[in-house]
Amino acid sequence: MRSLKVLILEDNPFQMMALHQMLNANQVFDVLTADNVEAAMGSLDRRGPVDVAICDLQMDGRDGLSLIGHLAATGLARSVIILSSAEQSVLDGAAQLARQQGIDVLGVMRKPASVAAIGALLSKWLRIKSGTADEPEPSSDADPKKLAPLDADRDYSSQWIAHFQPKVGLDGELAGVELLARWEHPEHGLLMPGRFLPLVEQAGQMAALTWHMLEMALNLSYQQLVSRGRALPVAVNIPPVMLDEPDFVPRLLVLLERFPVRPQMLTLEVVEQSARQMAVVQFENLLRLRMAGCRLSVDDFGTGASNIQRLLELPFSELKIPAEFVRGLADDRRKTAVVGGALFMAQKMALDVVVEGVETIDDFEALQMLGSPVIQGYFIARPMAEADLLKWLHTLEHYPERVLPLESIRPDHAPAGI
Structure with missing residues (x-):
């Protein structure tokens, strides 16, 4: 991690020294330090942007939220680690505020930090930079190699590919895969969705991309039927x-x-974007999809304006609990209550649940x-290209202990293919 440049905002001298030593222990030696927001801003002005800012929240004078706002406005750091002794609800709120301003939040931690925890979050930044992590990317407006607007009449399908992330039951049984759009750009290389989807939408190409993803999904499913009998x-x-x-x-x-x-092999994940009354044609399409046998999923359940109302009104068969409700679940009673309540409600409504x-x-x-x-998540498998997925599926079928943390699932149950 020697190439990383990190800023520490911390007003406690002992905590500052400890964090500096933790970074050195993780092979990070290009470190800026500041004990107040003004000093942090001045250091950034003199020495330029950093890769990651480690921000305390509570301090005399301007607080850590002020620095996060400054970083968002100037682009002097696109990723932060929030480290504070504040209550978990405050940490989560600060993280949400940072994300709303376009900052990548690598993680939130209550003091004291540890060498391993800091190292894990810095490794996460490196994965995001290399494109191997399915994380939000910086706004294209801040990218020095900004993508040009797309031609509304051009066919880009030969450059659009899918990565696949497996979904597995708590007993280790494979439940399927989700397709995640990627772009093999001839000039910019492999692009993540946050980089290109706004341009696709502006060019009116979302339908073309979606149909391409549906075709790739059904082709994969059919090829598995031919080769494996299932x-x-x-x-999608x-x-x-x-x-x-x-x-x-x-x-x-068709x-x-x-x-x-x-x-039934195809699940269509629908994001609920507003509380407006659903148009008749939308309602009818959802009903016809279920009548045809397709499965319907409420994506990002709990983040829309009227998810529970939609569950009561519409013929969904599954709900997806988003990652923001799951990360840190073990240490957050509020998240435990929300996820547990959603699972209980889904059981009573005969809905399947996928937890991202x-x-x-x-x-x-x-x-x-x-x-x-x-x-679904990194604990099971990262999103992967089709060739890697086929290898993963083969290993799962014949040597499940090589790809699944079986000791954490059920030692008396070997995962089965579908």
Whole structure:
């Protein structure tokens, strides 16, 4: 990590020294230090931007939130670690505020920190930089190699690819994969969604991208049916605007005939974006999709304006609990209550549940105490290219102990393919 440049904002001299030593222990030696916000701003002005800022929140004078706002406005650091003795609810609120301003929050920690914890978060930054982590990227406006606007009439499908993230039950049984869009750009290399989706939307190309993802999903499922005798359940995100199209369902049914797998193998994840009354055509499309046998999932459950109302009104078969409710679950009673309540409600409504963002053994074990959802996250597997997924599936089927943390699942149950 010698190439990392880090700023520490900390007004306690002992804590400052300890953090500096922890960074050195993680092979980070380019470190700026400041005991107040004004000094931090001055240091950044003199020595330039940093990769990561470690911010305390509570201090005399201007607080850590002021520095985070300054970093967001100037782009002098795109990632922060929030480290404070404040209550967990305050830490979570500060992290949410930072994200709303476009800052990547690598993590929040209550004092004291540790060498291992700091090292894990810095490694996370390196994964994001290298494109191997499925994390939000900095705004394209701050990127020195800003992407040009897309041509609304051009076909980009040959450059659009999918990465696949497995979903697994708490007993270790494979439940399917979700497709995540990537762009193999001829000039900029592999691009994550945060980098290119706004441009795709501005060019009116979201439908083209989505149909391309659906085709790749069903092709993979069908190829698994041919090669292994079992179709692979696949999930694809569907922009709500596509549900406005009267021909959406007929066109999807034609695609299902082209790749003859059962409609139940396809889950369409729909993000609820506003509390407005759903248009008749959207409502009808959702009903027809369920009547055809496709599965419907409420994506990012709990973050929209009227998710519970939509669950009561619409024919969903699954809800997805987003990562922000799961990270730190083991140490947060409020998150435990929210996730546990959602699982209980889903059970009573006969809905399946997928929990995203499961990254640690602690959060995995906390979920085990709450119910039996399907889990998705780095604890199981990172998003991967198709060739890597096929290897992963083969290993899962024949040597599950090599790819799953079986000691944390059920030692008496070997995962099975689908």
